[in-house]
Amino acid sequence: MIDTNATKSTHRKRAFFLSFIPGVGQLYNRQYLKAFSFIVLTFSFIIAFKDLLNIGLWGLVTLGEQLPRDHSVFLLVEGIIAVLVLLLGLCVYALNLYDAHLNGKRRDLGIQLNSIREQYRNVIDTGFPYLMLSPGFFLLIFVVIFPILFVILLAFTNYDLYHSPPARLVDWVGFQNFIDIFKLDIWRRTFISVLSWTVIWTFIATTVQITIGIFLAVLLNQKDLKFKKLFRTILILPWAIPAFVSILVFAGMFNESFGAINNDLLAFFGIDPIPWLTSPFWAKFALILIQSWLGFPFIFAMVTGVLQSIPEELYEAGTVDGATMLQKFRSITLPLILYAIAPILITQYTFNFNNFNVIFLFNGGGPPMPGQTAGSTDILISWIYSLTLESKQYAKAAAVTMLLSLIVISVALWQFRRTKSFKEEDMM
Amino acid sequence: MNMKRQKLIRLTLSYIAILIAVTIVIYPVLWIVGSSFNPGNSLSGSTIIPKNATLKHYQELFDLSSSKYLLWYWNTLKICIITMTFSVTMIALMGYSFSRYRFIGRKNGLMTFLILQMIPNFAALIAIYVLAVQTKLIDTHFALILLYTGGLLPMNTWLAKGYFDTIPKELDESARIDGAGHFRIFWQIILPLAKPILAVIALFSFITPFADFILAKVILRSEEKFTLAVGLYNLVAKQFGGEFTKFAAGAVLIAIPISLLFLSLQRYLISGLTAGGTKG
Numbered sequence: 001m002i003d004t005n006a007t008k009s010t011h012r013k014r015a016f017f018l019s020f021i022p023g024v025g026q027l028y029n030r031q032y033l034k035a036f037s038f039i040v041l042t043f044s045f046i047i048a049f050k051d052l053l054n055i056g057l058w059g060l061v062t063l064g065e066q067l068p069r070d071h072s073v074f075l076l077v078e079g080i081i082a083v084l085v086l087l088l089g090l091c092v093y094a095l096n097l098y099d100a101h102l103n104g105k106r107r108d109l110g111i112q113l114n115s116i117r118e119q120y121r122n123v124i125d126t127g128f129p130y131l132m133l134s135p136g137f138f139l140l141i142f143v144v145i146f147p148i149l150f151v152i153l154l155a156f157t158n159y160d161l162y163h164s165p166p167a168r169l170v171d172w173v174g175f176q177n178f179i180d181i182f183k184l185d186i187w188r189r190t191f192i193s194v195l196s197w198t199v200i201w202t203f204i205a206t207t208v209q210i211t212i213g214i215f216l217a218v219l220l221n222q223k224d225l226k227f228k229k230l231f232r233t234i235l236i237l238p239w240a241i242p243a244f245v246s247i248l249v250f251a252g253m254f255n256e257s258f259g260a261i262n263n264d265l266l267a268f269f270g271i272d273p274i275p276w277l278t279s280p281f282w283a284k285f286a287l288i289l290i291q292s293w294l295g296f297p298f299i300f301a302m303v304t305g306v307l308q309s310i311p312e313e314l315y316e317a318g319t320v321d322g323a324t325m326l327q328k329f330r331s332i333t334l335p336l337i338l339y340a341i342a343p344i345l346i347t348q349y350t351f352n353f354n355n356f357n358v359i360f361l362f363n364g365g366g367p368p369m370p371g372q373t374a375g376s377t378d379i380l381i382s383w384i385y386s387l388t389l390e391s392k393q394y395a396k397a398a399a400v401t402m403l404l405s406l407i408v409i410s411v412a413l414w415q416f417r418r419t420k421s422f423k424e425e426d427m428m
Numbered sequence: 429m430n431m432k433r434q435k436l437i438r439l440t441l442s443y444i445a446i447l448i449a450v451t452i453v454i455y456p457v458l459w460i461v462g463s464s465f466n467p468g469n470s471l472s473g474s475t476i477i478p479k480n481a482t483l484k485h486y487q488e489l490f491d492l493s494s495s496k497y498l499l500w501y502w503n504t505l506k507i508c509i510i511t512m513t514f515s516v517t518m519i520a521l522m523g524y525s526f527s528r529y530r531f532i533g534r535k536n537g538l539m540t541f542l543i544l545q546m547i548p549n550f551a552a553l554i555a556i557y558v559l560a561v562q563t564k565l566i567d568t569h570f571a572l573i574l575l576y577t578g579g580l581l582p583m584n585t586w587l588a589k590g591y592f593d594t595i596p597k598e599l600d601e602s603a604r605i606d607g608a609g610h611f612r613i614f615w616q617i618i619l620p621l622a623k624p625i626l627a628v629i630a631l632f633s634f635i636t637p638f639a640d641f642i643l644a645k646v647i648l649r650s651e652e653k654f655t656l657a658v659g660l661y662n663l664v665a666k667q668f669g670g671e672f673t674k675f676a677a678g679a680v681l682i683a684i685p686i687s688l689l690f691l692s693l694q695r696y697l698i699s700g701l702t703a704g705g706t707k708g
Contacts, residue, residue, distance in 0.1 A: 143578030
């Protein structure tokens with residue numbers, strides 16, 4: 001009975017096509033209040049955003065045509081807002097199509113449509129999560145997603161000191177920035193040397209801090225050791241002190257004229273002063289030492305937690321089988337530690353990859369390199385900083401940011417695909 | 429006999445290694461504390477235990493007419509506390525709705541958060557700078573609070589959602605049968621149970637803005653608006669060495685309260701981090 005009805009009547013198609021003009025489909029379904037609200041919504045959307053959409057989309061395409069009337073960066077901002085508003089409008093439009101189709105289908109199947117009271121309840125029930133999400137969601141759009149979109153667009157313009165509104169217009173230049181970075185000598189040389197130092201820095205600094213952390217945690221986990229609690233508290237200290245404080249203190253300690261390292265420590269052992277801040281090699285060396293000091297306590301604390309949860313029986317079984325200490329460490333302790341903290345280890349690598357604080361606060365990325373636009377200890381993120389705030393190369397900085405994000409996201413995605421919880425049923 | 433000797437060697441070596449590590453950790457701390465009591469303005473010719481120890485530099489910092497240090501302290505605490513309040517509220521709401529409701533866009537929303545959490549929000553440095561200049565929000569604390577709160581949301585929402593997932597759904601259902609509304613279930617039943625994770629998130633959202641340097645450096649321009657990180661940096665960067673002892677006193681006054689807070693809450697922090705690590 002129902003089936004024949006469904007094939008014969010075509011309410012759902014008709015409602016769907018009628019609701020190309022929002023509200024008409026609902027009118028056809030005789031849901032007058034809903035139809036009315038869709039129509040009002042559509043009109044107010046058009047009236048309120050007509051100008052914004054018009055100017056915004058025009059500005060996004062042209063970035064302004066006339067001086068002094070047009071301000072390219074404002075136009076770019078308005079353009080992004082226009083696109084976001086348009087997307088929001090399209091979402092509501094899609095909801096309207098979906099609703100008309102759904103209710104048309106219910107009529108086809110001969111099901112009673114919801115009354116106004118039921119519809120109201122429905123809206124409250126389905127709307128509640130959206131209501132809860134909206135404050136955070138709007139904030140995210142404005143302070144996180146909006147800047148990301150802006151950077152992406154900026155990377156394809158020529159916005160820099162010489163093309164800077166309001167005196168000049170900014171233009172779209174396609175992939176020119178990326179081509180410049182890889183083709184122009186000075187950019188290519190700088191990019192390659194910064195990138196390679198970033199990679200070396202990330203691997204050495206992170207690996208050293210992880211190794212020290214694990215080593216000390218295992219050492220302090222021996223049962224017959226005394227003063228464990230005191231030692232642990234002291235060793236966690238570098239994590240407890242805010243990093244910017246410690247880094248600035250280290251910058252003082254490594255200072256060549258009054259720092260304690262050259263004046264007290266090395267002098268005590270009779271070693272000549274080392275140019276920590278002016279020689280690229282020693283500056284890099286000092287940075288790795290500092291980051292090891294800053295970073296190992298975190299790993300140490302994590303590993304200590306894991307070690308305390310390893311069951312004693314495993315080691316007893318090892319002893320029965322005649323395993324030496326080293327063998328027990330290699331085949332029981334280490335695998336368990338690595339398994340438990342693998343995700344944290346990877347975030348440590350990505351953290352150091354973007355560890356702006358230690359690079360900038362220690363030596364400002366210096367000492368300078370002749371023939372390059374970056375200092376010799378600059379990593380990508382600190383290079384982006386100086387491109388933006390010092391040499392005003394906004395477009396180039398945006399292009400470098402995109403390259404950096406590409407690297408970070410691909411590493412992170414690779415990591416999350418491997419973690420088990422990603423595939424779990426109810427997690428998503 | 430042999431066993432005993434082996435044990436002795438092992439313990440001795442362990443103590444030596446631990447003592448070396450402890451010395452390396454303690455040395456910079458002692459050095460900066462010593463410097464802060466040093467009578468001169470610079471450090472030339474000073475020793476780690478100063479000969480004529482003085483509290484002069486601490487007094488200088490507390491003197492409002494010549495130093496903005498207390499102002500920076502106040503700015504930092506203000507920013508941190510407001511950020512904490514905002515982000516805990518938003519994160520609790522978002523984590524709860526992602527955990528309990530099945531709505532259109534939920535999967536995509538979670539996925540977006542997962543990706544956003546991977547990119548540190550200062551990666552969009554240029555955009556933040558340019559936008560702040562254009563919207564006249566540069567050099568305001570409001571801009572910083574918004575940025576910090578936004579940056580904290582993705583990762584911590586995942587953390588909160590993971591915790592809410594472990595609270596049995598039967599509780600919600602029985603409350604609903606008893607006639608409680610959506611908001612009431614959240615406020616009176618679930619939220620009290622989620623206190624541990626909310627405490628961890630509150631701690632994170634307090635420490636993150638406190639320890640941040642880069643965003644504050646990009647946004648803040650005038651000295652009265654500085655946070656501790658930027659202010660302290662300027663103190664050393666302006667004339668390195670010239671006012672180092674004053675900087676040292678300032679550094680000590682930051683390090684002591686924060687490390688005490690940290691050490692007393694460290695256990696909760698670690699549990700929060702490991703939960704986040706295995707979950708997401």
